[in-house]
Amino acid sequence: MKTFSFIIFMILNLSVVYAQQQVSPADKRSTIDTLLTRIENHYVYPDVAKKMTDAVRRRMRAHVYDTVSSGPVLAKMLTEDLHSISHDGHLGVEYSVDVIPNEKPGAPPSQQVIDDFRRQGANDNFAFRKLEILDGNIGYLRLNIFWPGDWIKETAAGAMAMLANSDAIILDLRDNHGFAPDGVILVESYFFKEETHMTDQVNNDEHTMRQYWTLPTVPGNRLADKKLYLLVSHDTFSAGEDFAYNMQAQKRAIVIGEATGGGAHGTRPYRIGNHFSASIPFSYSINPVTHTDWEGRGVQPDIVSSKEQALLVAEVAIIKDMLASAKDEHPRKYLENLQAQREKELNAIKVK
Secondary structure (H helix, E strand, O other): OOOOOHHHHHHHHHHHHHHHOOOOHHHHHHHHHHHHHHHHHHHHHHHHHHHHHHHHHHHHHHOOOOOOOHHHHHHHHHHHHHHHOOOOOOOEEEEOOOOOOOOOOOOOOOOOHHHHHHHHHHHHHHHEEEEEEEEOOEEEEOOOOOOOOOHHHHHHHHHHHHHHHOOEEEOOOOOOOOOOOHHHHHHHHOOOOOOOOOEEEEEEOOOEEEEEEEEOOOOOOOOOOOEEEEEEOOOOOOOHHHHHHHHOOOOOOOOEEEEEEEOOEEEEEEEEOOOEEEEEEEEEOOOOOOOOOOOOOOOOOOEOOOOOOOOHHHHHOOOOOHHHOOEEEEEEEHHHHHHHHHHHHHHHHHHH
Protein backbone atom coordinates (compact mmCIF):
# COMPACT_ATOMS: atom_id res chain seq x y z
CA MET A 1 0.00 0.00 0.00
CA LYS A 2 1.32 3.46 -0.93
CA THR A 3 2.03 5.79 1.98
CA PHE A 4 0.33 9.16 2.36
CA SER A 5 3.68 10.97 1.86
CA PHE A 6 4.26 9.07 -1.38
CA ILE A 7 0.82 10.09 -2.68
CA ILE A 8 1.50 13.74 -1.79
CA PHE A 9 4.88 13.52 -3.55
CA MET A 10 3.23 12.15 -6.72
CA ILE A 11 0.57 14.85 -6.70
CA LEU A 12 3.20 17.58 -6.32
CA ASN A 13 5.38 16.01 -8.99
CA LEU A 14 2.48 15.77 -11.43
CA SER A 15 1.61 19.39 -10.67
CA VAL A 16 5.15 20.47 -11.62
CA VAL A 17 4.98 18.49 -14.87
CA TYR A 18 1.54 19.95 -15.62
CA ALA A 19 2.82 23.48 -15.01
CA GLN A 20 5.79 22.88 -17.29
CA GLN A 21 3.47 21.84 -20.10
CA GLN A 22 1.32 24.97 -20.05
CA VAL A 23 1.61 27.45 -22.91
CA SER A 24 0.59 31.10 -22.71
CA PRO A 25 -1.77 32.67 -25.29
CA ALA A 26 1.08 34.83 -26.63
CA ASP A 27 3.45 31.86 -27.01
CA LYS A 28 0.67 29.83 -28.61
CA ARG A 29 -0.01 32.53 -31.19
CA SER A 30 3.69 33.00 -31.92
CA THR A 31 4.23 29.24 -32.28
CA ILE A 32 1.33 28.81 -34.71
CA ASP A 33 2.37 31.85 -36.78
CA THR A 34 5.96 30.55 -37.01
CA LEU A 35 4.73 27.07 -37.94
CA LEU A 36 2.61 28.44 -40.78
CA THR A 37 5.49 30.56 -42.07
CA ARG A 38 7.80 27.54 -42.05
CA ILE A 39 5.25 25.45 -43.93
CA GLU A 40 4.67 28.18 -46.52
CA ASN A 41 8.42 28.58 -47.08
CA HIS A 42 9.58 24.98 -46.97
CA TYR A 43 6.85 22.35 -47.46
CA VAL A 44 7.53 20.12 -50.43
CA TYR A 45 4.30 20.92 -52.30
CA PRO A 46 3.45 24.68 -52.29
CA ASP A 47 -0.20 24.11 -53.27
CA VAL A 48 -0.72 21.70 -50.37
CA ALA A 49 1.15 24.10 -48.06
CA LYS A 50 -1.35 26.85 -48.91
CA LYS A 51 -4.32 24.55 -48.22
CA MET A 52 -2.87 23.60 -44.83
CA THR A 53 -2.06 27.13 -43.73
CA ASP A 54 -5.45 28.42 -44.90
CA ALA A 55 -7.18 25.65 -42.92
CA VAL A 56 -5.25 26.41 -39.71
CA ARG A 57 -5.91 30.15 -40.07
CA ARG A 58 -9.63 29.47 -40.48
CA ARG A 59 -9.53 27.47 -37.25
CA MET A 60 -7.70 30.33 -35.53
CA ARG A 61 -10.39 32.78 -36.64
CA ALA A 62 -13.01 30.34 -35.32
CA HIS A 63 -11.17 30.39 -31.94
CA VAL A 64 -10.64 26.61 -32.05
CA TYR A 65 -7.26 26.88 -30.31
CA ASP A 66 -8.26 29.52 -27.75
CA THR A 67 -9.07 27.09 -24.95
CA VAL A 68 -5.98 24.94 -25.47
CA SER A 69 -3.38 25.64 -22.78
CA SER A 70 -1.46 22.34 -22.80
CA GLY A 71 1.65 22.22 -24.97
CA PRO A 72 1.37 18.49 -25.83
CA VAL A 73 -2.33 18.87 -26.66
CA LEU A 74 -1.64 21.84 -28.93
CA ALA A 75 1.14 19.94 -30.73
CA LYS A 76 -1.14 16.94 -31.27
CA MET A 77 -4.00 19.14 -32.43
CA LEU A 78 -1.87 21.02 -34.96
CA THR A 79 -0.40 17.77 -36.28
CA GLU A 80 -3.87 16.31 -36.79
CA ASP A 81 -5.08 19.47 -38.51
CA LEU A 82 -2.11 19.43 -40.90
CA HIS A 83 -2.53 15.69 -41.58
CA SER A 84 -6.21 16.14 -42.40
CA ILE A 85 -5.11 18.12 -45.48
CA SER A 86 -1.71 16.64 -46.42
CA HIS A 87 -1.99 13.02 -45.19
CA ASP A 88 1.81 13.32 -44.86
CA GLY A 89 3.20 11.00 -42.17
CA HIS A 90 6.51 12.89 -42.07
CA LEU A 91 4.85 16.21 -41.15
CA GLY A 92 4.25 16.93 -37.49
CA VAL A 93 4.58 19.22 -34.47
CA GLU A 94 6.34 18.13 -31.27
CA TYR A 95 6.33 19.61 -27.76
CA SER A 96 9.41 19.57 -25.49
CA VAL A 97 9.35 20.26 -21.74
CA ASP A 98 12.92 21.53 -22.06
CA VAL A 99 13.61 24.75 -23.97
CA ILE A 100 14.70 23.98 -27.53
CA PRO A 101 18.06 25.62 -28.44
CA ASN A 102 17.68 28.55 -30.80
CA GLU A 103 19.89 27.25 -33.60
CA LYS A 104 20.03 28.50 -37.17
CA PRO A 105 17.71 26.44 -39.39
CA GLY A 106 19.70 23.94 -41.44
CA ALA A 107 22.84 24.40 -39.35
CA PRO A 108 24.78 21.14 -38.90
CA PRO A 109 24.76 19.58 -35.42
CA SER A 110 27.88 19.87 -33.31
CA GLN A 111 30.51 17.14 -33.41
CA GLN A 112 29.60 16.22 -29.85
CA VAL A 113 25.98 15.64 -30.87
CA ILE A 114 27.09 13.55 -33.86
CA ASP A 115 29.46 11.46 -31.72
CA ASP A 116 26.79 10.85 -29.08
CA PHE A 117 24.28 9.85 -31.74
CA ARG A 118 26.75 7.47 -33.34
CA ARG A 119 27.47 5.84 -29.98
CA GLN A 120 23.74 5.40 -29.49
CA GLY A 121 23.56 3.55 -32.80
CA ALA A 122 26.61 1.42 -32.05
CA ASN A 123 25.13 0.40 -28.68
CA ASP A 124 22.16 -0.99 -30.64
CA ASN A 125 24.45 -2.69 -33.22
CA PHE A 126 23.13 -0.11 -35.71
CA ALA A 127 19.76 -1.92 -35.68
CA PHE A 128 21.14 -5.09 -37.28
CA ARG A 129 18.81 -6.81 -34.87
CA LYS A 130 18.91 -10.48 -35.86
CA LEU A 131 21.11 -12.54 -38.18
CA GLU A 132 20.84 -16.28 -38.69
CA ILE A 133 20.75 -19.13 -41.20
CA LEU A 134 17.30 -20.72 -41.24
CA ASP A 135 16.54 -24.33 -42.16
CA GLY A 136 16.99 -24.93 -45.87
CA ASN A 137 20.09 -22.69 -45.91
CA ILE A 138 17.98 -19.52 -46.02
CA GLY A 139 19.81 -16.41 -44.80
CA TYR A 140 17.82 -14.07 -42.57
CA LEU A 141 18.61 -10.50 -41.49
CA ARG A 142 16.29 -8.24 -39.48
CA LEU A 143 17.24 -4.60 -39.95
CA ASN A 144 15.17 -2.00 -38.09
CA ILE A 145 16.90 1.26 -39.06
CA PHE A 146 19.16 2.40 -41.90
CA TRP A 147 21.94 4.27 -40.09
CA PRO A 148 24.44 6.31 -42.18
CA GLY A 149 26.42 4.19 -44.62
CA ASP A 150 29.83 5.19 -43.30
CA TRP A 151 28.81 4.19 -39.77
CA ILE A 152 27.44 0.75 -40.65
CA LYS A 153 29.93 -0.44 -43.27
CA GLU A 154 31.83 -2.81 -40.95
CA THR A 155 28.60 -4.19 -39.45
CA ALA A 156 27.07 -4.59 -42.90
CA ALA A 157 30.18 -6.34 -44.23
CA GLY A 158 30.06 -8.83 -41.36
CA ALA A 159 26.38 -9.53 -41.89
CA MET A 160 26.78 -9.99 -45.63
CA ALA A 161 29.74 -12.33 -45.09
CA MET A 162 27.54 -14.61 -42.97
CA LEU A 163 24.77 -14.52 -45.60
CA ALA A 164 27.12 -15.18 -48.52
CA ASN A 165 26.75 -18.97 -48.51
CA SER A 166 22.94 -18.93 -48.28
CA ASP A 167 20.82 -20.21 -51.15
CA ALA A 168 18.33 -17.35 -50.70
CA ILE A 169 18.08 -14.33 -48.42
CA ILE A 170 15.24 -12.79 -46.41
CA LEU A 171 15.70 -9.17 -45.34
CA ASP A 172 13.15 -8.30 -42.66
CA LEU A 173 12.06 -4.64 -42.78
CA ARG A 174 8.73 -5.09 -40.97
CA ASP A 175 9.78 -2.69 -38.19
CA ASN A 176 12.17 -0.52 -40.20
CA HIS A 177 11.34 3.17 -39.81
CA GLY A 178 14.02 4.57 -42.10
CA PHE A 179 16.56 7.34 -41.42
CA ALA A 180 19.64 7.58 -43.72
CA PRO A 181 19.48 7.41 -47.55
CA ASP A 182 23.18 6.54 -47.84
CA GLY A 183 22.63 3.59 -45.50
CA VAL A 184 19.93 2.39 -47.89
CA ILE A 185 22.30 2.74 -50.85
CA LEU A 186 25.07 0.82 -49.08
CA VAL A 187 22.84 -2.18 -48.34
CA GLU A 188 21.25 -2.07 -51.81
CA SER A 189 24.70 -2.11 -53.39
CA TYR A 190 25.42 -5.60 -52.08
CA PHE A 191 22.67 -7.01 -54.30
CA PHE A 192 23.83 -5.63 -57.69
CA LYS A 193 26.81 -6.45 -59.89
CA GLU A 194 26.85 -3.15 -61.75
CA GLU A 195 26.23 0.41 -60.65
CA THR A 196 22.46 0.87 -60.86
CA HIS A 197 20.36 4.03 -60.82
CA MET A 198 18.01 3.53 -57.84
CA THR A 199 16.20 6.83 -57.25
CA ASP A 200 16.28 10.62 -57.55
CA GLN A 201 15.54 13.07 -54.77
CA VAL A 202 14.04 16.43 -55.70
CA ASN A 203 14.82 19.15 -53.15
CA ASN A 204 12.07 21.75 -53.34
CA ASP A 205 13.91 24.08 -50.94
CA GLU A 206 17.03 24.33 -53.08
CA HIS A 207 15.45 23.55 -56.48
CA THR A 208 17.93 20.74 -57.04
CA MET A 209 17.80 17.04 -57.87
CA ARG A 210 20.23 14.39 -56.62
CA GLN A 211 20.61 10.97 -58.21
CA TYR A 212 21.29 7.89 -56.07
CA TRP A 213 23.20 4.98 -57.64
CA THR A 214 24.49 1.78 -56.10
CA LEU A 215 28.16 1.89 -55.15
CA PRO A 216 30.92 0.62 -57.48
CA THR A 217 32.53 -1.25 -54.57
CA VAL A 218 31.32 -2.53 -51.19
CA PRO A 219 33.14 -3.81 -48.11
CA GLY A 220 33.23 -7.61 -48.27
CA ASN A 221 31.07 -9.97 -50.30
CA ARG A 222 28.50 -8.99 -52.91
CA LEU A 223 25.28 -11.00 -52.96
CA ALA A 224 24.18 -10.12 -56.48
CA ASP A 225 23.46 -13.74 -57.42
CA LYS A 226 21.22 -14.44 -54.40
CA LYS A 227 17.44 -14.44 -54.61
CA LEU A 228 16.16 -11.76 -52.24
CA TYR A 229 12.87 -11.59 -50.36
CA LEU A 230 11.83 -8.50 -48.40
CA LEU A 231 9.39 -8.57 -45.50
CA VAL A 232 7.36 -5.38 -44.97
CA SER A 233 4.39 -4.26 -42.89
CA HIS A 234 2.27 -1.18 -42.32
CA ASP A 235 4.96 -0.17 -39.79
CA THR A 236 7.65 -0.06 -42.49
CA PHE A 237 8.24 3.63 -43.19
CA SER A 238 10.42 6.21 -44.93
CA ALA A 239 13.88 4.84 -45.85
CA GLY A 240 12.65 1.30 -45.15
CA GLU A 241 10.04 1.87 -47.85
CA ASP A 242 12.66 3.47 -50.09
CA PHE A 243 14.68 0.25 -50.02
CA ALA A 244 11.67 -1.99 -50.70
CA TYR A 245 10.16 0.22 -53.41
CA ASN A 246 13.36 0.62 -55.39
CA MET A 247 14.40 -3.03 -55.13
CA GLN A 248 10.94 -4.06 -56.26
CA ALA A 249 11.01 -1.60 -59.17
CA GLN A 250 14.36 -3.04 -60.29
CA LYS A 251 12.81 -6.55 -60.06
CA ARG A 252 15.64 -7.42 -57.70
CA ALA A 253 13.47 -8.58 -54.79
CA ILE A 254 10.10 -10.14 -54.02
CA VAL A 255 8.21 -8.09 -51.44
CA ILE A 256 6.04 -9.97 -48.94
CA GLY A 257 3.69 -8.59 -46.29
CA GLU A 258 1.37 -5.61 -45.92
CA ALA A 259 1.19 -2.30 -47.78
CA THR A 260 3.70 -0.02 -46.06
CA GLY A 261 3.14 3.30 -44.27
CA GLY A 262 3.44 5.59 -47.31
CA GLY A 263 6.09 8.17 -46.35
CA ALA A 264 8.40 9.16 -49.22
CA HIS A 265 9.44 12.68 -48.25
CA GLY A 266 12.76 13.97 -46.93
CA THR A 267 12.25 15.98 -43.73
CA ARG A 268 13.99 18.66 -41.66
CA PRO A 269 13.29 19.77 -38.08
CA TYR A 270 12.54 23.44 -37.38
CA ARG A 271 12.31 25.27 -34.07
CA ILE A 272 8.97 27.10 -34.02
CA GLY A 273 8.88 28.16 -30.36
CA ASN A 274 10.67 27.83 -27.04
CA HIS A 275 9.09 24.40 -26.51
CA PHE A 276 7.87 23.46 -30.00
CA SER A 277 9.49 22.02 -33.10
CA ALA A 278 8.07 20.96 -36.45
CA SER A 279 9.22 18.27 -38.87
CA ILE A 280 8.58 19.65 -42.35
CA PRO A 281 9.09 17.62 -45.55
CA PHE A 282 11.16 19.44 -48.18
CA SER A 283 11.90 16.80 -50.84
CA TYR A 284 10.30 13.93 -52.74
CA SER A 285 11.54 10.88 -54.63
CA ILE A 286 11.25 9.89 -58.29
CA ASN A 287 12.04 6.30 -59.18
CA PRO A 288 13.71 5.98 -62.62
CA VAL A 289 11.58 2.92 -63.47
CA THR A 290 8.13 3.93 -62.17
CA HIS A 291 8.67 7.73 -62.47
CA THR A 292 6.84 8.20 -59.19
CA ASP A 293 7.13 7.20 -55.51
CA TRP A 294 5.15 5.54 -52.73
CA GLU A 295 3.94 8.66 -50.90
CA GLY A 296 0.47 8.18 -49.45
CA ARG A 297 0.08 4.74 -51.04
CA GLY A 298 2.86 2.68 -49.53
CA VAL A 299 4.86 -0.08 -51.18
CA GLN A 300 2.44 -2.73 -52.47
CA PRO A 301 3.66 -6.27 -51.74
CA ASP A 302 4.08 -8.89 -54.47
CA ILE A 303 2.70 -11.47 -52.03
CA VAL A 304 0.13 -10.19 -49.53
CA SER A 305 0.43 -11.46 -45.98
CA SER A 306 -0.16 -10.26 -42.44
CA LYS A 307 2.83 -8.93 -40.54
CA GLU A 308 2.83 -12.00 -38.29
CA GLN A 309 2.69 -14.50 -41.17
CA ALA A 310 5.18 -12.84 -43.53
CA LEU A 311 8.31 -14.74 -42.48
CA LEU A 312 6.68 -18.15 -42.84
CA VAL A 313 5.09 -17.12 -46.14
CA ALA A 314 8.55 -16.15 -47.40
CA GLU A 315 10.09 -19.42 -46.23
CA VAL A 316 7.39 -21.45 -47.98
CA ALA A 317 7.86 -19.45 -51.21
CA ILE A 318 11.63 -20.02 -51.11
CA ILE A 319 11.29 -23.74 -50.39
CA LYS A 320 8.85 -24.16 -53.29
CA ASP A 321 11.32 -22.39 -55.56
CA MET A 322 14.12 -24.70 -54.37
CA LEU A 323 11.94 -27.75 -54.97
CA ALA A 324 11.29 -26.66 -58.55
CA SER A 325 15.01 -27.02 -59.32
CA ALA A 326 15.93 -29.89 -56.97
CA LYS A 327 16.68 -33.12 -58.87
CA ASP A 328 18.19 -35.49 -56.31
CA GLU A 329 15.83 -37.48 -54.11
CA HIS A 330 17.49 -36.71 -50.76
CA PRO A 331 17.34 -32.89 -50.97
CA ARG A 332 13.82 -33.10 -52.45
CA LYS A 333 12.61 -35.20 -49.54
CA TYR A 334 14.21 -32.80 -47.04
CA LEU A 335 12.61 -29.77 -48.71
CA GLU A 336 9.19 -31.45 -48.96
CA ASN A 337 9.26 -32.20 -45.24
CA LEU A 338 10.42 -28.67 -44.45
CA GLN A 339 7.66 -27.19 -46.61
CA ALA A 340 5.04 -29.33 -44.84
CA GLN A 341 6.37 -28.21 -41.46
CA ARG A 342 6.35 -24.51 -42.35
CA GLU A 343 2.86 -24.73 -43.87
CA LYS A 344 1.63 -26.39 -40.68
CA GLU A 345 3.09 -23.50 -38.64
CA LEU A 346 1.53 -21.01 -41.04
CA ASN A 347 -1.88 -22.63 -40.75
CA ALA A 348 -1.58 -22.51 -36.95
CA ILE A 349 -1.10 -18.74 -37.13
CA LYS A 350 -4.07 -18.38 -39.50
CA VAL A 351 -6.30 -20.26 -37.05
CA LYS A 352 -5.42 -17.76 -34.31
